[in-house]
Amino acid sequence: xxxxxxxxxxxxxxxxxxxxxxxxxxxxxxxxxxxxxxxxxxxxxxxxxxxxxxxxxxxxxxxxxxxxxxxxxxxxxxxxxxxxxxxxxxxxxxxxxxxxxxxxxxxxxxxxxxxxxxxxxxxxxxxxxxxxxxxxxxxxxxxxxxxxxxxxxxxxxxxxxxxxxxxxxxxxxxxxxxxxxxxxxxxxxxxxxxxxxxxxxxxxxxxxxxxxxxxxxxxxxxxxxxxxxxxxxxxxxxxxxxxxxxxxxxxxxxxxxxxxxxxxxxxxxxxxxxxxxxxxxxxxxxxxxxxxxxxx
Ligand code: GUN
Numbered sequence: 664x665x666x667x668x669x670x671x672x673x674x675x676x677x678x679x680x681x682x683x684x685x686x687x688x689x690x691x692x693x694x695x696x697x698x699x700x701x702x703x704x705x706x707x708x709x710x711x712x713x714x715x716x717x718x719x720x721x722x723x724x725x726x727x728x729x730x731x732x733x734x735x736x737x738x739x740x741x742x743x744x745x746x747x748x749x750x751x752x753x754x755x756x757x758x759x760x761x762x763x764x765x766x767x768x769x770x771x772x773x774x775x776x777x778x779x780x781x782x783x784x785x786x787x788x789x790x791x792x793x794x795x796x797x798x799x800x801x802x803x804x805x806x807x808x809x810x811x812x813x814x815x816x817x818x819x820x821x822x823x824x825x826x827x828x829x830x831x832x833x834x835x836x837x838x839x840x841x842x843x844x845x846x847x848x849x850x851x852x853x854x855x856x857x858x859x860x861x862x863x864x865x866x867x868x869x870x871x872x873x874x875x876x877x878x879x880x881x882x883x884x885x886x887x888x889x890x891x892x893x894x895x896x897x898x899x900x901x902x903x904x905x906x907x908x909x910x911x912x913x914x915x916x917x918x919x920x921x922x923x924x925x926x927x928x929x930x931x932x933x934x935x936x937x938x939x940x941x942x943x944x945x946x947x948x949x950x951x952x953x954x955x956x957x958x959x
Contacts, residue, residue, distance in 0.1 A: 666889070666919040669811055675931030678810070678957065679723060682938045685954050686724040689945065696945035697726035698756040698782065698937070699748045703741070703767075704734030709760045716758070719934045725941060728754060734764045741767065742775050749777040755945035756782035758937070761832075779947060782940040784836065793839045793959075800940050801959045805837035807932025808869060808890045809844070809959060815888055815921055816867070820845035823864050827851045827878065827909070828871035833892055837869055840959055858882075868919075870909035880914025889915055889922040892929050 686696055698720045702713045713729065720727040730744060741759075748754045757780045763769045773781075778788040784802040792799035812819060824846040828834035834850060841848045851861050853872070862868055862882040868889045870878050875895035883889060893909030908925035916922050923929055939957040946953055 666916040667815075667921040668916075669815060669888075669890075669921050669923045669928060671807070671811060671923055671928040672931045674811060674814065675807070675935040678932070678935035679719065679938060681957065682935070682942050682954075683723045685942055685957075689942075689951070690724065692951075694945060694949050694951075695724075695726050695753075696755050696941050697728060697753045698758065698941045699728040699730065699751075699754045701730045701732070701741070701744065701748075701757070701759045703732045703736055703760070704764055706762075709762075713760055716934060716937060719938060720941070723938045725938070726753060736764075736767075738767055738771070741772060745772065745775045749775075749780060752948075754780065755948050756780055756937075756941035758783050780944055782937060782944055784940070785831065790831070790836070793836060793843075796843065798953070799959075800944065801840065802832055802836045803936035803940060804833050804871075804892060804929060804933045805840055806936040806939070806959055807929055808837060808892065809840045810936070811890060811923065811929070811932060812841075812867060812888065813844070818844075819867065822846045822866040823849075824867040824869070825849045825851055825862055825865035826869045826871065827855075827858070827862065828869075828873070828892070830871065833871040837871065841867070841869075843959070872909050874909055875907050876909070876911040878910045878915065880911065880916075880918045883915045883918045885918050886920040887918075889919045890929060891923050891925055894925060894930060 717727045748757050757776050773785045778786045781800050784800045789799045824841045826834050826838045829852045838848045838850045859882040863884050871892035875897050891908035891910040895907050896904050899905040906926050943953050
């Protein structure tokens with residue numbers, strides 16, 4: 664194996680420790696950052712995510728407010744809860760766990776969140792602010808990827824970056840962040856012609872397609888930095904479930920300069936950045952400067 668392994672677990676723990684240290688200072692000044700998480704229904708994966716967000720929030724010294732509602736909750740009721748959280752001074756961050764049940768309009772719900780409390784960075788105002796170079800709350804997963812890339816590469820200026828995937832949650836904001844750091848950015852997707860050839864151009868390859876092990880070693884430019892956002896559950900040789908990324912790890916690691924593993928790469932960064940965003944939102948609400956090194 665040629666590639667260095669990018670340890671997102673260790674980096675995420677360091678980010679969380681920095682957040683926790685800032686929270687101690689903020690609490691001494693009379694402000695306890697608070698995160699409200701809203702979960703509708705019983706989706707097992709969402710329940711796991713919400714539980715680990717709650718644990719991490721409390722461990723960072725923040726207040727955690729969980730709102731679990733039945734899957735059949737109506738839009739008006741959900742919007743009323745969001746209005747209450749928007750108005751609650753103890754709540755600095757609001758996260759509505761996605762996906763929402765099909766009878767609800769996710770765009771409408773997300774855009775009902777006060778943009779200053781939108782710690783997911785999904786509100787159209789934050790997406791627009793990011794795209795126009797204004798200070799914004801930035802989606803947690805691409806923010807975590809950016810931190811790993813800056814740590815590994817220093818400056819990203821002039822690098823050829825290829826982002827595979829065009830979701831609002833990862834692909835598009837990732838591309839904006841890379842552009843802001845002066846990389847040359849291509850967004851590729853399922854309809855891209857000759858995707859392997861496009862990927863082979865990349866100094867920085869970010870995979871966020873949600874297809875298990877789709878990106879193989881012969882798609883990777885020798886020495887490239889590979890960031891694997893995928894979390895896919897597949898059956899292992901003995902029939903038990905295992906997690907794999909969107910990148911075929913062994914073949915890619917033989918070629919890449921550095922690569923994130925799954926698990927233990929991007930995943931731990933997402934929660935760390937949610938805490939960082941909650942801290943940023945709390946600082947903003949109280950007229951304090953954004954914490955250094957924890958924003959884009
Ligand atoms: N579901 C899967 N990932 C996410 C995320 O980053 N934010 C929210 N709100 N829901 C998700």
